[in-house]
Amino acid sequence: LRQWKRKSEASKMRALVEEEDEMKAVVHTQNLAMQHDWVVLGEACMPPRLMWKAFLYEWTPELLKFYANALQCTLPDPSNHKRWGLSERDSCPLCCRGASTAAHILAGCSVALRDGRYTWCHDKVLAIIREAISLAIAKVKRSKEVDFKIQFVKSGEKANKSKPKMVPSVINKSGDWKILIDFGNLDSEFPPEVAVSSLCPD
Numbered sequence: 001l002r003q004w005k006r007k008s009e010a011s012k013m014r015a016l017v018e019e020e021d022e023m024k025a026v027v028h029t030q031n032l033a034m035q036h037d038w039v040v041l042g043e044a045c046m047p048p049r050l051m052w053k054a055f056l057y058e059w060t061p062e063l064l065k066f067y068a069n070a071l072q073c074t075l076p077d078p079s080n081h082k083r084w085g086l087s088e089r090d091s092c093p094l095c096c097r098g099a100s101t102a103a104h105i106l107a108g109c110s111v112a113l114r115d116g117r118y119t120w121c122h123d124k125v126l127a128i129i130r131e132a133i134s135l136a137i138a139k140v141k142r143s144k145e146v147d148f149k150i151q152f153v154k155s156g157e158k159a160n161k162s163k164p165k166m167v168p169s170v171i172n173k174s175g176d177w178k179i180l181i182d183f184g185n186l187d188s189e190f191p192p193e194v195a196v197s198s199l200c201p202d
Helices: 002-006 009-030 037-045 052-060 061-071 076-081 102-108 110-114 120-142
Strands: none
Touching: none
16 A cells, blocks of 8 residues: 555556456456456466476477467367358267367267277387287297307407307296287276286286
């Protein structure tokens, strides 16, 4: 109050005008269809902490643009295309249920989930890992793994010819290996004798 009294009349008028402009901006934001959540919910709906180092040195302009549009729900999805007058329909072409928003496209379509579209890349990586492990198990069952070590010889000495030592493989210590991989919608339980966990393993 004392600071207010010390201000000049021009400063007081300027502060009142700025406060009125801010209130008009808040009222306008509350009437927006997509970007009014931060006004209604306050700090609970504020964007996460900005990672300036990633923004400046790691992220591409395309990724930064996607991130900013995702926070404001302004990605060019079918739902926004209809809102902007660029399209007549906003329903999902796969499930035809509700608006095809970015959230629906990324993780909300039942047809995409059923067809394994969300886990396609994940399953492809696991398939390569499974193939490599299967080949290793089959190879170990036929023969032991050979450890080829380079024998360095000091200056003036002669190298002794020796056969590479046979080093048993970790896989060779057991003959009943089982590969359990979580493909798509198949539910896999983590073996309790390995570790007790409620998480879904790969």
